[in-house]
Amino acid sequence: MSGSATRAPVIEITPELVADHGLSPDEYEQILEILGREPTFPELGVYSAMWSEHCGYKNSRPHLKTLPTEGSLVVQGPGENAGVIDAGDGWGVAFKIESHNHPSAVEPYQGAATGSGGILRDVFTMGARPIAVLDSLHFGSLDSPRSRYLLDGVVRGVGDYGNCVGVPTVGGEAIFDPSYERNPIINVMCIGILRLEDLMRGEAEGVGNAVMAVGARTGRDGIHGATFASVELDEGSDSRPQVQVGDPFTEKLLLEASLELIESDLLVGIQDMGAAGLTSSGTEMAARSGSGIDIDVALVPVREPGMTPYEILLSESQERMLLVAKPGCEGDVGEVLSKWDLEAAVVGRVTDDGFFRVRDGGEIVVEIPVQPLVNDCPTYTREGVEDPEVRRLRDLDIAEYSGPISDREAADALLTLLDSPSIGSCRWIYEQYDTTVGTNTVVGPGSDAAVLRLADSGRGIAASLDCNGRYVYLEPRRGARIAMAEAARNVACSGARPVAITNCLNFGNPLKPGTYYHFSEAVAGMGEGCRALSTPVTGGNVSFYNETPGGAVYPTPVVGMIGLLENLDRVVPSCFRKPGSAVVLVGQTGDELGASEYLAACHGVVGGAPPRIDLEEARRLVDFLVEVAEGRVVLSAHDCAEGGLAVALAECSLGGLDGPLAVEAELQTDVPPAAALFGESQSRVVLSCDPGKVEELRTLAAEHELSVAVIGSVGATDGRFRLAAGGVRIDLDLDRLDDVYRSALPRRMEKEAGLTT
Amino acid sequence: MRIGVVRFPGSNCDQDCHRAVDEGIGAEAVYLWHKSHDLEGCRAILLPGGFSYGDHLRAGAIARFSPIMREVIAFARDGGPVLGICNGFQILCEAGLLPGALVRNDSLRFRSHPVRVQVEQTDTPFSSEYEEGDVLRMPIAHGEGQYVADQSVIEALEIERRVIFRYVDELGQPTEEANPNGSVRNIAGICDEGRRIVGLMPHPERVVSKLLGTDGLGVFHSLIESLQATGGTATHAAEAPATHTAEAAEAGAS
Amino acid sequence: MRFEIEIRVTPREGIVDPEGQTIGQALGNLGYRGVHHVKAGRLVRFELDADDADEARSSVDRMCEELIANPVIERYEVQIRSPETASP
Amino acid sequence: MRFEIEIRVTPREGIVDPEGQTIGQALGNLGYRGVHHVKAGRLVRFELDADDADEARSSVDRMCEELIANPVIERYEVQIRSPETASP
Numbered sequence A: 001m002s003g004s005a006t007r008a009p010v011i012e013i014t015p016e017l018v019a020d021h022g023l024s025p026d027e028y029e030q031i032l033e034i035l036g037r038e039p040t041f042p043e044l045g046v047y048s049a050m051w052s053e054h055c056g057y058k059n060s061r062p063h064l065k066t067l068p069t070e071g072s073l074v075v076q077g078p079g080e081n082a083g084v085i086d087a088g089d090g091w092g093v094a095f096k097i098e099s100h101n102h103p104s105a106v107e108p109y110q111g112a113a114t115g116s117g118g119i120l121r122d123v124f125t126m127g128a129r130p131i132a133v134l135d136s137l138h139f140g141s142l143d144s145p146r147s148r149y150l151l152d153g154v155v156r157g158v159g160d161y162g163n164c165v166g167v168p169t170v171g172g173e174a175i176f177d178p179s180y181e182r183n184p185i186i187n188v189m190c191i192g193i194l195r196l197e198d199l200m201r202g203e204a205e206g207v208g209n210a211v212m213a214v215g216a217r218t219g220r221d222g223i224h225g226a227t228f229a230s231v232e233l234d235e236g237s238d239s240r241p242q243v244q245v246g247d248p249f250t251e252k253l254l255l256e257a258s259l260e261l262i263e264s265d266l267l268v269g270i271q272d273m274g275a276a277g278l279t280s281s282g283t284e285m286a287a288r289s290g291s292g293i294d295i296d297v298a299l300v301p302v303r304e305p306g307m308t309p310y311e312i313l314l315s316e317s318q319e320r321m322l323l324v325a326k327p328g329c330e331g332d333v334g335e336v337l338s339k340w341d342l343e344a345a346v347v348g349r350v351t352d353d354g355f356f357r358v359r360d361g362g363e364i365v366v367e368i369p370v371q372p373l374v375n376d377c378p379t380y381t382r383e384g385v386e387d388p389e390v391r392r393l394r395d396l397d398i399a400e401y402s403g404p405i406s407d408r409e410a411a412d413a414l415l416t417l418l419d420s421p422s423i424g425s426c427r428w429i430y431e432q433y434d435t436t437v438g439t440n441t442v443v444g445p446g447s448d449a450a451v452l453r454l455a456d457s458g459r460g461i462a463a464s465l466d467c468n469g470r471y472v473y474l475e476p477r478r479g480a481r482i483a484m485a486e487a488a489r490n491v492a493c494s495g496a497r498p499v500a501i502t503n504c505l506n507f508g509n510p511l512k513p514g515t516y517y518h519f520s521e522a523v524a525g526m527g528e529g530c531r532a533l534s535t536p537v538t539g540g541n542v543s544f545y546n547e548t549p550g551g552a553v554y555p556t557p558v559v560g561m562i563g564l565l566e567n568l569d570r571v572v573p574s575c576f577r578k579p580g581s582a583v584v585l586v587g588q589t590g591d592e593l594g595a596s597e598y599l600a601a602c603h604g605v606v607g608g609a610p611p612r613i614d615l616e617e618a619r620r621l622v623d624f625l626v627e628v629a630e631g632r633v634v635l636s637a638h639d640c641a642e643g644g645l646a647v648a649l650a651e652c653s654l655g656g657l658d659g660p661l662a663v664e665a666e667l668q669t670d671v672p673p674a675a676a677l678f679g680e681s682q683s684r685v686v687l688s689c690d691p692g693k694v695e696e697l698r699t700l701a702a703e704h705e706l707s708v709a710v711i712g713s714v715g716a717t718d719g720r721f722r723l724a725a726g727g728v729r730i731d732l733d734l735d736r737l738d739d740v741y742r743s744a745l746p747r748r749m750e751k752e753a754g755l756t757t
Numbered sequence B: 001m002r003i004g005v006v007r008f009p010g011s012n013c014d015q016d017c018h019r020a021v022d023e024g025i026g027a028e029a030v031y032l033w034h035k036s037h038d039l040e041g042c043r044a045i046l047l048p049g050g051f052s053y054g055d056h057l058r059a060g061a062i063a064r065f066s067p068i069m070r071e072v073i074a075f076a077r078d079g080g081p082v083l084g085i086c087n088g089f090q091i092l093c094e095a096g097l098l099p100g101a102l103v104r105n106d107s108l109r110f111r112s113h114p115v116r117v118q119v120e121q122t123d124t125p126f127s128s129e130y131e132e133g134d135v136l137r138m139p140i141a142h143g144e145g146q147y148v149a150d151q152s153v154i155e156a157l158e159i160e161r162r163v164i165f166r167y168v169d170e171l172g173q174p175t176e177e178a179n180p181n182g183s184v185r186n187i188a189g190i191c192d193e194g195r196r197i198v199g200l201m202p203h204p205e206r207v208v209s210k211l212l213g214t215d216g217l218g219v220f221h222s223l224i225e226s227l228q229a230t231g232g233t234a235t236h237a238a239e240a241p242a243t244h245t246a247e248a249a250e251a252g253a254s
Numbered sequence C, D: 001m002r003f004e005i006e007i008r009v010t011p012r013e014g015i016v017d018p019e020g021q022t023i024g025q026a027l028g029n030l031g032y033r034g035v036h037h038v039k040a041g042r043l044v045r046f047e048l049d050a051d052d053a054d055e056a057r058s059s060v061d062r063m064c065e066e067l068i069a070n071p072v073i074e075r076y077e078v079q080i081r082s083p084e085t086a087s088p
């Protein structure tokens, strides 16, 4: 394709060529109308990229529009490189999430590394210094060598990149299910802080202002990445030309130089050359300012000789930025860049005629009106129909599984769950990440939410990434509400108030009615969650076509929740702290084994309806958790999620830095034992507190209309884990639990080593 | 008194070191840019962690040729106190100011978690405020932290009591489990013959506050104490390292 | 028969090679002139028992595809020396 | 005259080679038999302008001592091809 295109001969625009560019006949008609003529070959490439799913949001925009984006703290909502919220005393928090699923499926190390690079740039181009990264990983079963290879590479990729740039990776999630085989989900969220007066946007204003290309040289890599991200991965496809290689060292230089340029007030605007490279950055910046932009590709520093305008416009070489200098500041900009040994070239000027004009030396090769290119990408609202198979699975009768089990079976089930990679400790992953560089990490990986220092303000930022794809698959609207509620609950467990989200919508092929149904329902559920919890959307990303010939991945709308903590010395850890503490369960436990990890891991059953979720109750729980943290009423708070009460309790006693703490607990309930122990009823939290505080806790819970039960105490010192419910007793040696929990990943991953880095 | 924090383009613990000096112990910290030839009258030099020049080739291999390093090497020769943390330690070894080298962790994986290190010698400018045998909790975060050297060098280090920090378990034992990267004899930090140049892999600058832990504060307090003691003129310390680093410099470059 | 195997792995054409670039710059800064197109790669050496050179080669090729090289971004060359021909 | 330079850097005898060991194990796990003494190293290739092979060699040696290899842990071999003799 593009590679074969050369400068000289004019390429004829045939219907086949149009189709190869992922444009429908109707869309091509529209292009002819806008231009009033046939597009040139480079123009076709530009439209193909900008009107791809990835940049144009063809199939998602109508639904994204329904998400709430307003809020008293929102300084910058969707539409910029990253969202920004007001964190008080002039501080802002910039954050955004990005997917890199398809590149990582082809080359896990570089795919994940370049994904991290892109999202870091989205954040620091806002004028924010990145202080943390979180990653949401959904992979196939680790019994498959391919999945192990992909996970190994992705973890090294995310790790090495962040480690080298000096941004800690402080949290995330890792979920394993056969549905992600060969098409893993890699979503990376970056959080940065800025002084609000330094807030910068991706704008191109001021006729005549210099447009500069900065950073790595432009090569042939990743041409059509945007289109690539918008088609299914089919087996034989030689995806090699799309592979991009990241250089975190250059990224670090870009980061420092960009922040210095912004603080020195030398820029009008700056944007990452991400998907669709020079084309999307140039046109999006012009579109935001209602201006035009005039570029000469002959001026762009290239890595390889003989690159065509088409290639230079669409290259996705990494670690490149496009910036617009303030009038008369070009020299100073150049000085800062050379201080950081970065290459820069003035490649064009801002105009006011509303055109994206590209020259190759003298000759004009692209001349497209910016607004319709960026904002009028045709969008489609389709007919979604629930797949009957999904309904069948949801309606599956799972009553038999709730029912009587022996003590022995219950104990084995708990061990099986703790050994399941989705529940077992993620240490193996996050010990490959620098989690503390920058000395902002107050609470790192391994707890419900990560907590970060907000400079020296004494306040904190909490963050959590959540999505249970199985829930969303079986009942998308409810699944998305649960993802929202869980993310908020995680953040609130740490004592922070949830304030806003970013989100990454990972779905299959939207042209399939079943997938489209999942998508529209999930977005609706997410919107409901945002409203109920007053956490507006400040940005996000959509990744469609997460399919392999094996079928679609579980629909995976990942929620990236941000919370603010008034007082850092009120942070609540998620694990038990002190022997003698009372153990309290907040929330109601129902007979709800549907869609649970227990059914999947212990009975190989995917089915039943996900647990009920009452968003009002979820909201009250959040308020309650923030209040008990501020009042220093509790010693620890841990969200009850996959694996239910039994797993939550085990995590509370195993997670401590200084070794496991014994626990003895009994839940009084008439819910059948398996459901009581392993069911995933929502809006539940395991607290621990001084026995003396129990009454205060009850009163507060009552005020918030929440039910609480004192179920036991910490540290009956004989080192055992004891939990009873519905007449069934689990009584296990803590060190055994600990060992199973810790080796869930290493025992699968350390079989072979990944060496290709 | 001024303390210089060297800033390579890929340094990423420079701000943490700076903060450890000014907020941690209330001394004056200044950044020294890698292209500069001027130590700006600093009385001690910190080489922070990070990836100096991307750590291509070998960690620290390229950094040692930067203009500022020429000055730092001369400064060290005259007995000036120099601390290299993580990547800084790697640079000191590459520059021949400290013996041995740091190679890839035996696990071939980047390792990042808290470790325990025991303070074995308190007669350096960076450990004097600790008690011998103190066990400190500090994070490590490195991919190339496995300390290696010829047997003869290791023997010399032990005999001359130049192993300053050693990885140990909660009982203070240098066990295999306590060794995060396969370093010979659980070595986490060493000093030069003059005992003025110290390198270690763990990150004391990350544990200097109530919020994140304080075990690292002693490293920086020690420095201030020793600077006040010597009054800055590193007298006898001057010759010892001079000869040493001279040959070390050859060793490094031959 | 025992063969000496040497595998050289280098970035594929068109794939960026930051390490090679950095080494090139560093050599420049150290005052070396006339250095062009620096490429950085990996080297793997081992000894392999095989009946004949062909068998050796084919199994080494499989090792490269499976483990030693990453065909998506790297290319590899194999050199096989049988003990006789072996020489420094 | 332009020479093609290839530098091979390998761990010195007695210096640990975790990467080589791991490759050896991994090959074993993948079912390859008769693999012995695996060593992993680095490769640096470039082109160098020099008047003659001797000049090329001596400046490449200096590059290795100074930058490309660390004598404390590594040894290196240099291969020089002049354009004529150059052939795969």
Ligand SMILES: Nc1ncnc2c1ncn2[C@@H]1O[C@H](COP(=O)(O)OP(=O)(O)O)[C@@H](O)[C@H]1O
Binding pocket: A054, A055, A064, A067, A077, A078, A079, A080, A081, A082, A098, A122, A274, A275, A503, A504, A505, A537, A538, A539, A540, A541, A542
């Ligand atoms: N799921 C989503 N929810 C809300 N906003 C979204 C979502 N997906 C994308 N957006 C917004 O649309 C804009 C364009 O997104 P994108 O093309 O991904 O920008 P970039 O390529 O820089 O990541 C961004 O401001 C992004 O925040």
Ligand SMILES: [Mg+2]
Binding pocket: A098, A118, A119, A122, A272, A274, A275
């Ligand atoms: Mg982007």
